[in-house]
Amino acid sequence: MADYQLFINGEYVDAQSGETFTTHDPATGEAIGEIAKAGREDSVRAIEAARKAFDEGPWPKMSGAERGAKINEIADAIEAKAEKFSEMEARDGGGTIKKAMFADVPGAVGAFRWFAKLAIEEADEVEVPGTPFPPSQNWVRYEPHGVTTGIIPWNFPFIMAAWKLGPALAAGNCAVLKPASFTSITALMLGEVFQEVDLPPGVANVVAGPGGTCGEELAVNPLVDKTAFTGSTEVGRRIMQLASGTVKPVTLELGGKSANIVLDDADLDLAAACVLWGTFFHNGQVCESGTRALVHKSIYDEFLSLLVDRAGKIVIGNQMDFNTDLGPLVSRSQVETVERYVALGRDEVGEPICGGHRPEGLADGLDAAAFYTPTIFAGVPNSAKIAQEEIFGPVLSVIPYETEDEAIAIANDSIYGLAGGVQSSNLERARSVANRMRTGTVWINDYHLISPERPFGGYKQSGIGRELGLNGLRAYQQVK
Numbered sequence: 001m002a003d004y005q006l007f008i009n010g011e012y013v014d015a016q017s018g019e020t021f022t023t024h025d026p027a028t029g030e031a032i033g034e035i036a037k038a039g040r041e042d043s044v045r046a047i048e049a050a051r052k053a054f055d056e057g058p059w060p061k062m063s064g065a066e067r068g069a070k071i072n073e074i075a076d077a078i079e080a081k082a083e084k085f086s087e088m089e090a091r092d093g094g095g096t097i098k099k100a101m102f103a104d105v106p107g108a109v110g111a112f113r114w115f116a117k118l119a120i121e122e123a124d125e126v127e128v129p130g131t132p133f134p135p136s137q138n139w140v141r142y143e144p145h146g147v148t149t150g151i152i153p154w155n156f157p158f159i160m161a162a163w164k165l166g167p168a169l170a171a172g173n174c175a176v177l178k179p180a181s182f183t184s185i186t187a188l189m190l191g192e193v194f195q196e197v198d199l200p201p202g203v204a205n206v207v208a209g210p211g212g213t214c215g216e217e218l219a220v221n222p223l224v225d226k227t228a229f230t231g232s233t234e235v236g237r238r239i240m241q242l243a244s245g246t247v248k249p250v251t252l253e254l255g256g257k258s259a260n261i262v263l264d265d266a267d268l269d270l271a272a273a274c275v276l277w278g279t280f281f282h283n284g285q286v287c288e289s290g291t292r293a294l295v296h297k298s299i300y301d302e303f304l305s306l307l308v309d310r311a312g313k314i315v316i317g318n319q320m321d322f323n324t325d326l327g328p329l330v331s332r333s334q335v336e337t338v339e340r341y342v343a344l345g346r347d348e349v350g351e352p353i354c355g356g357h358r359p360e361g362l363a364d365g366l367d368a369a370a371f372y373t374p375t376i377f378a379g380v381p382n383s384a385k386i387a388q389e390e391i392f393g394p395v396l397s398v399i400p401y402e403t404e405d406e407a408i409a410i411a412n413d414s415i416y417g418l419a420g421g422v423q424s425s426n427l428e429r430a431r432s433v434a435n436r437m438r439t440g441t442v443w444i445n446d447y448h449l450i451s452p453e454r455p456f457g458g459y460k461q462s463g464i465g466r467e468l469g470l471n472g473l474r475a476y477q478q479v480k
Contacts, residue, residue, distance in 0.1 A: 004035045004184065006042055006208065007191030009049035010201030015209070016041050023184060026094040026328040026370045027318055033092070035184050038209030043176070043217035046205040050147045050174040051223045053202025060144055060172040068119035071169055073197040075112040078105065081193070085186055087320075089158050093183040094328040094370070095282055096319045100158075107450075108162035111468070114452035115166035118473045141480040144172035145249070146225035148476060149218035151211070151239070152187070153231045154180035154330050155285045155392075160230055161187045163467050165204055171476040173226075176205045178215050180231075182330050184208035211235065222246050226476065229253070230287070232390075233416075233461050251465035251475050253287065253457055255390040256418030259411035260290035260447065261433060263404070263424040264298050270445060271423035272306040278421055278447035279396040280314065280374050283329050287462075288419035290447055292380075292387055293398045294407045300400050304378055307398070308354045311374045316359045318366060328370035329393065338372050338393030345377045345386040345395070353378045355394070382410045390416070404433060412438045417459030421447050440466075 003020075005012040019037040024030060038046075054060055059067070078085060085108075086100040095104070124143070130136040150164030157179050168175040179187035187206050194204050207214055219227045219242035228251040229239045236254040243250045260278050262271045278290030295303050319327025329335050335358070342356050355375030358368045372394055380387050380397040387397045401407040411420060417439040424430035427444065434442040440458040443449060450456055455469035465475050 001031050002033050004033050004188045004208075006036045006038055006046070007188060007194070007206040008042070008046045009053075009205065010195065010199070012191055015039060016045070021181065023092055023182070025091045026331055027366050029367055029370075033185050035188070035208050038178075038207040038214040040213045040217045042207050042209065043178070043214050044221065046176045046207050047147060047149070047218070047221050047223050049202040049205055050176050053200060054144070054146050054174040057174070057200050057202060059169075059174060059200050059203045062172070064119040064122065064124060064170075067170060067172060068116040070197060070199065071112055071116035071119060071166065074193055074199070075109045075116065077193040077196050078109050078112070085158060085189065088185045088189065090319050090327070092185045093154060093157060094319055094330050096324050096327050098322060098324075099282060104156065104158045107159045107452075111159065111162035111166045111452045114468070115170035115473060118470065119170035122470070122473065142171075142474070142477040143480055145476060145478055146173060147176070147223055148173045149176045149178070149224050149227045151178045151215050151218060151227070151229045151231065152180065154182040155282065155287070157183040158186040161190060163230075163472075164228055165190075167467070167472045167476045169204065170473055173476055174203045176207065176218060178207050178209070178218055181208065181210065216242055219243050220245060224248060226250070228467075228475075236463065251467065252463040253467060254418070254461060254463040255416055256287045256289065256458065256462050257292060257388060257390055257414050257416045258288055258290045258419040258421070258439065259292045259294050259414075259437070260421035261294045261407050261411060261423065262296060262299070262303060263422065263426075263429065263433070264296040265425045265429070266299070266423040267425055267445075268299060268303055268306060272303065272310055274421060274423055274443075274445060274447050275396070276307065276310055276314075276374075280311070280326065280394050281448055283326055283372070284394040285330060285334070285392050286448070288441065288448070290419070290421050291391065291396055292382070292411075293396060294401050294410055295398055296407075297400050297402055304353065304398065307376055307396075311354050311376060314374050316371055316373065317363060326371075326374070326394065328367075329372060332367075332369050334393065335370060335372050338391060338395060341386055341389070341391045341393070341395060342375060345380075345384070345397075348384045348386065349377050349380050352376055382413055388414065408433065408436045415461045418462035419443070419458075
C-alpha cells in the first residue's frame with residue numbers, strides 16, 4: 001500500500017491536520033492507498049499558491065505557444081507512465097483495465113493535446129472592424145480568469161482531471177483540482193508529471209478531501225475567479241449557491257437520465273449493441289448513460305429478446321482481468337443504492353426480465369457485495385422513479401412507444417438533458433429526431449463516443465456551459 005500526499009505549490013505535502021484516509025480496491029476490499037485528507041485550510045493553502053502563481057508567476061505571461069508546448073510535455077509524460085496510470089485507475093475505481101488502457105488514459109492524453117493545440121493556434125487578441133463615425137479601432141481579447149478550481153467525480157477521475165486542468169492551463173489560469181475521495185490516486189499522481197516537466201510552482205495543485213469542507217472552499221473562496229464541477233445535480237445546485245456569494249462563473253456538468261430511441265427501421269443487432277453499451281458501459285456509472293431505451297411497439301418483443309440474450313453474456317469479474325466486461329461498482333454503498341432502485345422497480349413495474357441481483361460464482365477473493373448483474377425492466381412507464389431518477393448503476397428501463405412524436409415527448413419528459421441516442425437505418429430521419437431532443441449530445445447508431453474536439457454538456461438540470469471543443473477553452477477565458 002502506497003502513501004499519497006497533497007500536491008500544493010509544486011511539492012507533495014501532508015494535510016495540515018495530519019489526517020489521512022484509506023482507499024480500497026472495490027473488488028476485493030484490499031487497502032491500496034493511504035491519502036492525505038485535505039481540510040478547508042489545505043484548500044486555502046492551495047488557492048493561495050495558485051493566486052500567487054497567477055499574480056506573480058510566469059504562467060499567465062507566457063505566450064499561448066509556450067503554454068501549449070508545456071501542456072504537450074504533460075501529455076508526453078502521461079503516455080510514458082500509461083501502464084502505471086491505467087493500473088491505478090482500474091484498481092482505485094473498479095473500472096476494467098481495458099477501459100483504463102483504451103479510454104481513460106488515452107482520453108486524458110487526448111484532452112491535454114487538444115487544449116495544447118488550442119493554446120498554440122488560437123489568437124488571444126483579434127482586431128475586428130471599427131466604425132467610420134465616430135472613427136474607431138476595435139480589438140477583442142481573450143484573457144484568463146485567474147484562479148480556477150475543478151471538482152471532479154469518482155467515475156472517470158483521470159479523464160475528468162484532464163477536462164478541468166487542460167483548458168484552465170491552456171488559457172493561462174492557475175488551478176486547484178479536487179478529486180473524489182473514492183478515487184483520488186491518479187489525480188494526485190499527476191503531481192509527479194508536473195514536477196517532471198517543470199511546471200511552475202502553484203500553476204496546478206491537487207487536494208483530496210471531503211466535499212463539505214475541502215470542496216466547498218474551492219467554490220466559496222473569494223480568491224477563486226471561476227469554478228467547475230462535474231457530479232450530481234444536487235451537489236451542482238450547492239456549488240451554484242456557494243459561487244453566487246462572489247458572483248464567480250461556474251461550469252456545471254451534472255446528472256442525466258438519457259433516452260436512447262430505437263426507431264422501427266433500426267438494424268436490431270446494431271441497435272441492441274448500442275443500447276446495451278449505452279447503459280452498461282462502466283456499470284452504468286456514467287452521467288450520459290442511455291438508461292431509458294424507447295422502443296417502437298412493432299419491434300418491441302423481438303428487441304427485448306435480443307437485449308436479454310446479450311445481457312446474459314456480459315462477463316462480470318475482476319476488473320484487472322482483460323476478459324472482464326464489468327468489474328465492481330465503485331463501492332458497496334453504490335451497490336446498495338442500486339438495490340434500493342431495483343426494489344422500487346419491482347414495486348412499480350414488476351420483476352426485471354434479467355438481472356436484479358448480486359452475481360453468484362465469482363472468483364475467489366472477489367466480494368459479491370461490490371458487484372451487480374446487468375438489470376433490465378420492461379414495460380416501464382416514463383413516470384416511474386426508475387425512469388426519472390438517476391440510478392448510476394447497471395439498470396435499464398425499456399419503454400414502448402407508437403409514434404415518433406410520442407417517443408420525442410417521452411425523451412424530453414425529464415428534468416435532465418445531458419445526452420441521448422437514436423437508432424435508425426435512415427440517417428436523415430435519425431437526425432430529424434435528434435434535432436428535436438432537448439439534450440446536449442445525441443449519438444446516432446452509437447453511444448458514448450466523445451471527442452475532445454467537440455463540446456460536451458447538458459440542457460436543463462444537466463448543467464451549465466460546455467466542456468471540450470473550443471467552447472471548453474472559452475469557458476476559462478474572460479472576453480475584453
